[in-house]
Amino acid sequence: MLTIDKVYNANSVLKNVVRKTDLIEAKNIPCDNRIYLKTENLQLTGSFKIRGSYYKISKLSEEEKEHGIIASSAGNHAQGVALSAQRADIPCTICMPDSAPISKVEATKGYGANVVLVEGAYDDSYDKADALCKENGYTFIHPYDDEDVIAGQGTIALEILDQLDDIDAIVVPIGGGGLISGIAFTIKSLNPDIKVYGVQATKAASMYESIAQDEQLTIDSVNTFADGIAVKHPGDHTFALVKQYVDDIFTVSEDEIAAAILTLMEKQKLVVEGAGAVAVAATMFNKLPIQDKNVVCVLSGGNIDVNIIDRVMTRGLLLSGRKTSFTIALTDKPGQLLGVSKVISENGGNVVTIDYDNGDPDMDINACFLKVTVETRNHEHIEKIKHDLEAKGFKIVQERV
Template identity: 55%
Template sequence: MLTIEMIQDAKKVLEGVARQTPLLSTTLINPGSDVYIKCENMQITGSFKLRGAYYKAANLTEEEAQHGIVACSAGNHAQGVAYAAQKMGIESVICMPAGAPLAKVEATKNYGAEVVLVPGVYDDAAAKATELQKKKGYTFLHPFNDPYVMAGQGTVGLEIVEQLEDVEVVLVPIGGGGLISGIACAIKTLKPECKVYGVQALGAASMRNSIRDGKVETLSEVNTVADGIAVKQPGDKTFTAVQKYVDGIVTVTEEEIAAAILHLLEKQKTVAEGAGAVSVAAAMFNKVDIIGKKTVCVISGGNVDINILDRIIDKGLQVGGRLTDFSITIPDKPGQLTRMLQVIADADANVFSINHDRVGKGVAVGKCKVDVTVETRNKEHYFEVIMDLKENGYDISL
């Protein structure tokens, strides 16, 4: 059973292993609130997962350690386990979803673990890890549903209270629930008046649904850019802890996650993966009442897949009204395209890409369809561009 004493012991064990990550103040995430970001993306291995993995490994019996350990992970827990095992001289095998970001897979291998890629999502990797545990006699190191793992993650909560004594709200990403279980236990024990809220991706809201319905439930599928929290079923132990300590759970959309990642890159000069940015998305889009309150957003990890970062940035620009697609039908006559582009230029918008089609399906004879992507300053500027085009007689499809 998770206790504050375990969390405090974990802090001692992790001294010299895990970093005390920065707590940075920002006025830009939500102008009406006093927001801070807890930068676990700056932790060793790039996420908070090292804390729980190391504390669990440190509490293995000698016999368990000799048999080696097996774990399942979308990437961050994998790196934490591999790092801890390498430090302690323990053999480690990590089962990862085949679609896990390549950067996380390679990082896990570089820490000395054997990686087994499994078709599907986290839950499929978990099933494979269980199979290997029974077959090879490994000790299974669960990524969240374990009191020692939860206690290790809870050291983040201890640090938050130490770094900001008058904290009023803490927003924490939720996948399986290990991080928020530990953080909420620590904060509610030391500072019960502080509110702790969990944040999940709308496409992977297994804990939100389970708490709402009063029982552990399994999603039929998960779909989110936040691969680190793409969990179909929360743990029974984490479910109990969330019921006991957490004040509520909210969800954020894929577009909101992308906007948060972009904001952190552009305004805070920090890299967050999708799972790590959901807490910031909740603050940005007022999912919880934080106006006038000292609020901490836990950025749980920064191991973003560089191969998809450009797509995430584009999506974030679209949400902010800074990159927008629309189509315009114009007469197929000399000079018409130039005139249309001049209207856009006069509105101080920049054409990012353009496609001119006069023979496509649905395009009338004597007309052509122009698909345009423009860069604008914000949503207000975008609407100004659209109004200018309409006032000049252009037929626009958004």
């Protein structure tokens, strides 16, 4: 049974194992509230998962340890379990979806775990781990639907309460629900006036949909680069705890997540993965039903796949008005490119790519399309450039935003 005493016990066990991560004020992030960042992205193994996995493994009997342990994970729980098993000298097998970032797979192997890649999403790797567990007698370490794991994650709430006196709300990412269950249970047990909000990716909103329908649902698919929260079905324990202790759940789009990652990197010099950025995304884009309050956003992890950083940055730049592209219909004659470039230059825009097309069969013989990609300051800057281009007689037929 989950109790506040268990959370305090977890805190005692973890005291000399995990980092007490900093809580920092983020004055440079634009939103309707005052944001504080709980930097679990700087935790050992790069995420909060070490808390729950280490505490769970510390509670195992000698017989359970002798059987070896197994877990399923998209990457962060895998590393937490692998490191905890390595320190306890316990044989460890981790089932991971084959879509998991290579960096997370290799990091898990680096902690000595035997990694089994499974075709599909996290839920498929869970099914494989469950089958191997029954076949070989392993001890299963669940990534979220376990009260010891949940208690370990709840130690984050104890740290937040110790680090900031005046808290109005805490915003937490949700995948299977272990993190928010531990934080919400602990917060509501100690200070029920503090609001706890959850955030999911719109394309992986299993808990959001389940709470809305008041039943545990399995969504058909998950399709988000926030792989750490790409879960099709919430846990039994976590669904009940979220239903009882969480005030509301919101969703954020892929572009909003990308914009949050970009903002955290640029304004706060912090690297977070997609799952780690959703709380900030919800706050940045004013999803919360509060204003001018002290809001703590949990940055749950920083293990972003370096292979997608460029794409994430591009999406973030587009959404925040830092980059755009115009397709302009022109008469194909000398001086047109100079005229377009002059307007953009006079407005302080920076042209980064130009694409010329005069082969579209639907255009006039003497016409062409000019696609110009421009670095800009914000959305107002984009509108000013568009206005001045049109004032000079240039016809914008398409804009990418």
